[in-house]
Amino acid sequence: MRLRVDHESTYRFDPPMRGVVQSLRLTPTLCENQQVADWAISVEGATMGAGFRDGAGDWIETAMLLGPVDTVTIRVEGEIETFDRGGILKGNREKIPPEAYLRPTRVTKPDRALRELAETAVEGIDPAAILDRAHALSHAVEQAIAYTPGQTAESTSAAEALALGKGVCQDHAHALIAAALCVGIPARYVTGYLFSTEEDGAQEASHAWAELAIPILGWVGFDPSNGTCPDERYIRLGSGGDATEAAPIRGIANGAGEENLDVKVVVKESQSQHQQ
Amino acid sequence: MAGNSNTPNYFNEMFSGDGVRPPYRGLESWSNDMPLELRSLKQSEAEALFRRIGITFAVYGEGGDPDRLIPFDMFPRVFSGEEWRKLDRGVKQRARALNAFLCDVYNRGEIVRAGKIPGHLVYSNEAYERAVAGFRPPGNVYSHIVGIDLVRTGPDEFFVLEDNCRTPSGVSYMLENREIMMRMFPQLFRENRIAPVENYPRLLRRTLGSVAPLKCEDEPRVVILTPGHYNSAYYEHSFLADMMGVELVEAADLFVEGDFVWMRTTEGPRRVDVIYRRIDDAFLDPLCFRPDSMLGIPGLMNVYRSGGVTIASAPGAGVADDKAIYTFVPEMIRFYLGEEPILNNVPTWQCAREDDCGYVLANLKDLVVKEVHGSGGYGMLVGPCSTKEQIAAFADKIRENPGNYIAQPTLALSTCPTFTKEGIAPRHVDLRPYCLVGDGMIELVPGGLTRVALTEGSLVVNSSQGGGVKDTWVMAE
Incomplete structure (x- = not known):
């Protein structure tokens, strides 16, 4: 599938800030699940620099704006060819062993309810059948947290979302990570884009899901929000232990201004010809 | 076990065996002939000097009253040249192995693959930073200043209590103790050939310069990053900056632009190549670590990982000095260097292991129990x-969370003569030498910080628990 992405994030500060620094993880992963045809990131008025590929394979770069800054607009425009690899992340070059993803963060720390959810989900499944266990966990999270926008916040933890029984893709991913860690499966948070048509139901063009490390297969994606594993509708940007670590845009502004964020994301099938 | 220090169970560094041991001979008549009045005069002179220079901070981040003076004992602690040669080789060997370990676990992880260290102890460790995995700092050096805490139990028996790979403090005491002894007793330094320590700041500066990033083309600009004057070790930060002739900066003095880190100066921004940081990983960069940190420099870690600046010690270096990892340092030495360890570890029981835990609980009265992540003598039990x-109360804590504790036998720490109210008496001592590791260089100045338990019979040398410090001599050969 050839997808076109237009993603614009606008931060407005009132009063203006003295300076803004942002760490951007907005470049698609180099892997066999997708191939970039054309990709451009621009931040108006910013000095760009300090680009590097981290141990998880993500390309990260830095934008800096000197004040007074009243607006920062980050624009991502690109075209990308995607492939269905059955949810398996293939060919991503990373240096971090899956074992390093067994430690929870503040928001993926399991409580008793999450532990029970995890244990119930894998009950009766052969402990060696990790893939089956992973599917069962993803399904259990999907059942336990109803997709409901506007009920949780950025800082909501997996335990809080489960208690509430409601949440968005971030909460689903956090809860799945927490549940996976409970049964000893390394797990991480993944951000990206999702192409959807209206009849698909619960969708967010700017999307997040979880990856679990499965022996032999490697990292496999699970998206409880859509009850599926990532396929050719998904574009992968980067990963981390939780939403904060994996954030496509992580920024800090120096000053006392109020921040207002406006995000527009459009992912559609490209009109241009498929290249063979 | 911890009876009177005068019992022959303890190795007295001056008086064991027949007569005075050779390294201490130059001090015999000095200490015997010193009139009591002169002694108390000198003692108050020393105290006044310490107060004047402002060195009143707590060592090793022990907390407590930051303005409290740590007692200085004038009786030096002495090593012969021959004794020191062994310590020198042992400490350098350990510092090399610890750095090799850090380079390994942030890259291929061979030692884990080889089954020498359990993976979860490394990768689930709180000090393991995924954010720096795969990144190789200049010279593959992660811990540039390695503080090794040593104790002695006999003429030839030394044990490593713990390693400090992040930012070991206390080196300013090593330098100031010497300075003050030289001022008060110049004749001692004429009569004895004592190896100098005062080139430490120059060596530190050279070490830091050697690990400047590849992108640095001129003379590297080194800075010391301090959390500020509220920090208990602020004196040491400013002292070292002064002695090295480099800038002492706080986070607000630095900023990231383009591919580099810059320092604000009255003459405009100046590029910074090496940051000797005295702040914890968590507070380095709010865009990478704790988002609420006010002390950090946003974007610093991105510049670091793209090779624009060197941070010493490397973020993530703490995984090598964890108390659970400590047990495996002898294994590291064999694995990476193909050598036998010169310095011994203290036998350690991991309460995380069921058998060990059972033994520990049954023998608490003879053991020292520590928290795996604790420091400074807090949260520990000296059976x-x-x-x-x-x-009994401590046993409950161990049962509640066994993985949080390790235990060691109570070591018969050596004693060194010390001036006390009742005259010269033996008191237990430890030692922290500071090993410098740069690109293609490794240096250890002959000396270190000797801490002394001033309370009779006490084996706890921490300043928060009534410990003091001494000048440490290595006799030149």
């Missing part, structure tokens, strides 16, 4: 010095 109630 022989504790009451039954204290031991």
Whole structure:
């Protein structure tokens, strides 16, 4: 599938800030699940620099704006060819062993309810059948947290979302990570884009899901929000232990201004010809 | 076990065996002939000097009253040249192995693959930073200043208590103790050939310069990053900056632009190549670590990982000095260097292991129990010095969370003569030498920080628990 992405994030500060620094993880992963045809990131008025590929394979770069800054607009425009690899992340070059993803963060720390959810989900499944266990966990999270926008916040933890029984893709991913860690499966948070048509139901063009490390297969994606594993509708940007670590845009502004964020994301099938 | 220090169970560094041991001979008549009045005069002179220079901070981040003076004992602690040669080789060997370990676990992880260290101890460790995995700092050096805490139990028996790979403090005491001894007793330094320590700042500066990033083309600009004057070790930060002739900066003095880190100066921004940081990983960069940190420099880690600046010690270096990892340092030495360890570890029981835990709980009265992530003598139990109630309460804590504790036998720490109210008496001592590791260089100045338990019979040298410091001499050969 050839997808076109237009993603614009606008931060407005009132009063203006003295300076803004942002760490951007907005470049698609180099892997066999997708191939970039054309990709451009621009931040108006910013000095760009300090680009590097981290141990998880993500390309990260830095934008800096000197004040007074009243607006920062980050624009991502690109075209990308995607492939269905059955949810398996293939060919991503990373240096971090899956074992390093067994430690929870503040928001993926399991409580008793999450532990029970995890244990119930894998009950009766052969402990060696990790893939089956992973599917069962993803399904259990999907059942336990109803997709409901506007009920949780950025800082909501997996335990809080489960208690509430409601949440968005971030909460689903956090809860799945927490549940996976409970049964000893390394797990991480993944951000990206999702192409959807209206009849698909619960969708967010700017999307997040979880990856679990499965022996032999490697990292496999699970998206409880859509009850599926990532396929050719998904574009992968980067990963981390939780939403904060994996954030496509992580920024800090120096000053006392109020921040207002406006995000527009459009992912559609490209009109241009498929290249063979 | 921890009875009177005068019992022959303890190795007295001056008086064991027949007569005075050779390294201490130059001090015999000096200490015997010193009139009591002169002694108290000198003692108050020393105290006044310490107060004037402002060195009143707590060592090793022990907390407590930041303005409290740590007692200085004028009786030097002495090593012969031959004794030091062994320590020198042992400390350098350990510093090399610890750096090789850090380079390994942030890259291929061979030692884990080889089954020498359990993976979860490394990768689930709180000090393991995924954010720096795969990144190789200049010279593959992660811990540039390695502080090794040593104790002695006999003429030839030394044990490593713990390693400090992040930012070991206390080196300013090593330098100031010497300075003050030289001022007060110049004749001692004429009569004895004592190896100098005062080139430490120059060596530190050279070490830091050697690990400047590849992108640095001129003379590297080194800075010391301090959390500020509220920090208990602020004196040491400013002292070292002064002695090295480099800038002492706080986070607000630095900023990231383009591919580099810059320092604000009255003459405009100046590029910074090497940051000797005295702040914890968590507070380095709010865009990478704790988002609420006010002390950090946003974007610093991105510049670091793209090779624009060197941070010493490397973020993530703490995984090598964890108390659970400590047990495996001898294994590291064999694995990476193909050598046998020169310095011994203290036998350690991991309460995380069921068998070990059972033994520990049954023998608490003879053991020292520490928290895996603790430091500074807090949260620890010294069995022989504790009451039954204290031991019972501690046993409950261990049962509640065994993985949080390790235990070691109570070591018979050596003693060194010390000036006390009752005259010269033996007191227990430890030692922290500071090993410098740069690109293609490794240096250890002959000396270190000797801490002394001033309370009679006490084996706890921490300044928060009534410890003091001494000048440490290595006799030139």
